[in-house]
Amino acid sequence: MEKLINIYEYPVSNVLKYLLQDKTTGKNIIFATNAYKDRIPPITELTPITVEVLSGFNEDVLQPRVAKSFEQQAERTRKKAEVFTPSWICNKMNNHCDTEWFGRENIFNIENDKSWEPTMEKIVFEKEKGWQEYVDSKRLEITCGEAPYLVSRYDTTTAEIIPIERRIGILDRKLRVINENTDTEKEWLKWVYRAYQSIYGYEFQGDNLLIARINLIVTFTEYLEDRWRRKATDNELRKVVDIIVWNLWQMDGITGTVPFGKPKEEYHQITFFDYMQGINDIDEEVVDCKIFDWKSNESLTYRSLKEK
Template sequence: MREDNSLSLSDLSDSTNIRENESLLSLLLKDHTTGKNIKWGTDSYINHGYSFRDDQEIKINLITGWYEGFIRPRVDKDIDLQLERQRNKAEVFTPSWVIKLQVNAALKDMEKLPLADFIQTKWLEITCGEAPYMVNRYDMETGEVIPLKDRSGFIDIKFKKLNKKIELEEEWLKLAVEIYKASYGYEYQGDSLLLARENLILTFIDNYFYMFGAFPKEKILLEITKIISLNVFQMDGLTYEVPYSVGGLEESGTQLNLFEEIETEEYITPKLANIKLWGVDKTIEFKLLSERNDTEMKFDVVIGNPPYQMTTEGNNRDVPIYPYFMDEAYKISNKALLITPARFLSDAGQTKSSWNQEMLNNPHLKVLYFDQYSGNIFKNTDIKGGVAITYYDNEKEFGHIEVFIRSKELEKITSKVSSIMEKSINLIHHNRSSYRLSDMVYKDFPEMKNKVKKSERLSITSNIFDKLSDIFLDEHPKNLKDFIGILGRQNHKRKVKWIRRKYIQDHPTIGKWKVFVAKSNGTGAIGEALSEPFVAEPHMIPTQTFITLGNFDTENEAIALNKYIKSKFARVMLSVKKATPDNARKDVWSYVPLQNFQSDSDIDWMGSISDIDSQLYKKYNLDNDDINYIETIVKEME
C-alpha cells in the first residue's frame, strides 16, 4: 500500500465509520473537565429544538440515525450559514498555503532533532475550529481531500517523518501515541470541536492504512481517541472556561416525553477547562499555564488563526481581541505563529497604542508575511490595513520592528527620504478637536445644553449642523468680520455654514490660510487617492470630519500645500504610517517631509502636480526603480 499514498482508507469512509462506533463516538463527545458531553456552543442548530440549543450537550442520538450527516465541515454548509458564522463566530477559511507557511516556519529549527524528540515537541492550535493546523486533511476553501503526501498540519509532518523512518508496527504505534500526546487544541463551538477530533482520529487511520494496509484495531483506536478527547477540548479562549458551565441549566440525561418536566441542575461557579500534561502525568487548569513559569507546562509552538474582534453589548462596537490571544500565546510557548490583522504594525486601528508599541519594540517578534489586501488570503473578507503572519521566538532576537513598512520598495524610498528630511509635515498638523465652541453658545441658547452630551458641549462634532442647527446660517453673511465659516458634512455632502465669531474659541489658524483634509480616506492601501483637500481662507474652520494642515499668511502657500498633499510623493510617504482609512492622528503624517511653500522654495510650486513630483524625486535622490514604483502604485490626483 505504501507505493500509492494519494488515497487512504478514511478518505473513502470519512467520519461515517467513526460515528457508527458508539464507543469511539462517546469518547469523541466527551468533555473531561465536566464529565459530561461537549456543548453545541453555537445557535446554528437551534431551529431543530431545545436539545440543539447552544448551551446543551451534543448527544449521540442527535448526530446519528435520523440526524446522520447533521454536523459537517463548514465548507459543506450552505452559504448563508457560512456567512452568519463568519460574522458572529469569527470563522474564516484559512487557506492550506497559509497553514503550510506557518507550520514550516516553526519547523525550521526542528529539522535536526532526533525522531523521538521531534515527535514529542508540544504544539497547540488555538481556537482550532476543525483543526487544519494539526491535520490538514481537506482544503478549508474547497473541501477537496488533500493527498497524504501533500498535507501540511503539524501532526501530518510528524507522521511523514515517522512513516519514513519506522516500519515495525509495534514501534510505529508507540511513537504514533506520542504524536497525539504532544498535540493540543481548543475550540469554543462543539460542532467544530467534534469535527476536529474526528479529523485527528481519521488522520491516524489514514497513516496506519498507508503503512500497514489495514484498518487499525479497536483497542488502539480507543487509546488514541481518548488522548484526542483529553488534548483537544472545549474552552472559551478569553476566559479559560468551559462554555455554559456557569448558571446554565443542564438536562438530567433522561429521555422525556412531551408531558414531562425537565430535571435540571445548576452550576454555581464556572468550570475552568483542564489540560492533561502527559510528561508529568497530571491534569491542571489550562489557565495555570500562563501563570506559572514552568518549562514542563509550556508548549514548544502555539499556532493558529485567532478570533479578531467581538462586538460589545451596548455600543455595538467591534473590539479587537486578537492582542489578547497573542499575549497569551507568548506566555505559554517558546514560539508562536499567528495570522492576524496587520493594523497594529502601523500603530493604527482600535488596538491600544501602548500595546502596539510593545509589539513593535519586542526584539523576539518579526513579520513573516504581510498582504495589505486581506481578500488575497480570506476570500470576500475586507480587513482594513491588511493581514500579517507574525513569528515570536523567545529564544531569538530579531531586532525591533519599530516602524513596519509594508513593502521593500517603500522601505528603500523611506530610508532615502528620512536621511535628508529635516522636519515633518506633522509640525503644521492641527488636531481636529482643537477647534472649540465658546461658553457663549449656551449663554445665548441655554436650551441647547440638552441636545448634546456634557462632554461634547464645546466640541465641533461631525454632526453639529444637525445637533445645533439654530446657531448656524446657511447663507454667507454680509458682515464677515463677525462670523466664521465652518466646513462640514450634511446629508452626505460638504457644506459651509456660518456661525458668529463669539461662539468660537480663539485658534492660531483662524485668521490664516490653511488646507482641510478629510480625517478618513480610502482603505489604507499604499498610494491611494485622498478625498479632495479644501483650501480654506482666513476666518474658516472645519468640523471634526476634517484635519487642518498649515497656518499661512498667503493664499499661494496654501495652494502649494494643496498640490503637495495631492502629489504622488507625499502620498506614498503618507502610506508609511497610514495603514487604515484613518489619517487624523499627527503621527500618521510623520514620514511626510515638510516643505517650504513660499516663493523662495527649492520646489517650483507653480508647476503641475506631475512637475512637482519630478522635482521631489530629484530632491530626495530617488532612482528609476523608486520612481517607477511610485508612478505605478500611487493613484493620480489632479
C-alpha cells in the same frame, strides 16, 4: 463531492460516544452555537452533543465550513467571528515554525504561490535534535475550529481530499517523520501515540470541536492503513481517542473556562433560596478547563499552565 465527515461509518461510528466526552466536566461537550436552533426539538447553545441528538442529523448537517452554504458561513462569521484559513496559509505558517525548529528552510515542502510541492528525500535531523525530539515537541492550535493547522485531510478552500504524501498539518509532519524512522508496527504505534500526545487545540463551538476530533481519528486510521495495510483495532481506536479528547478540548479562550459555566443538572431540585433569588438569576459556576500532561501522567488546569 465526497463526504468529508461521516459519523455513521468507520472509524467514527466505532468511537462516537467517546469523541463527545468533555474531560473537564465529566459530561459531554455542548453545541455552544445557535446554528441548529430551527431544528425540532430546538438545539440551543447549552444542548449537550449526544449520540441520540446526532442520530437525528442527516449526513449533510455536520460538515466542515467549506461544505456549508454561503449563508451558513456568513451567519457563523457574523455571530461567532468564525473564519477559515486556506490550507496554503496553514502550510506557510507551519513551514515558518519548522524553519525555526530546524534552523533551515524547505524541510517538508517547497512553497509555490498558493500551493506547494512536498520534498521527496528523507528528513535530515542534526545530532543535537533527533527525530524523536521533533515528534515530542509540543504544539498548540488556539481557537482551532476544524484543526486545519494540526491535520490537513482536505483542502479548506476546495474541499478536495489531500493525499497523505502532500499533507502539511503539524501532526501530518510528525507522522511523516515516524514513517521514515520506524521499521516495526509496534515501534510505529508507540511514536504515533506520542505524536498525538504532543499536539493540542481548543475550540468554543462544539460542532467544530467534534469535526476537529473526527479529523484527528480519521487521520490515524488513514496513516495506519497506508503504512500497514490494515484497519485499526477497537483498542487502538480507544487509546487514540482518549488522547484526542484530552488534547482537543472545549474552552472559552478568553477566560480559560468551560463555555457558559458548569453544565446544569438535567433535573434540578428548586430550593427555597433558588425561589427567593430567581432560578435564572443564579450566577454561572466558573469551571477551569483541564488538560493532561502525558509526561507526568496527571491532569492540570489550562490556567495553571499559562501562569508557569
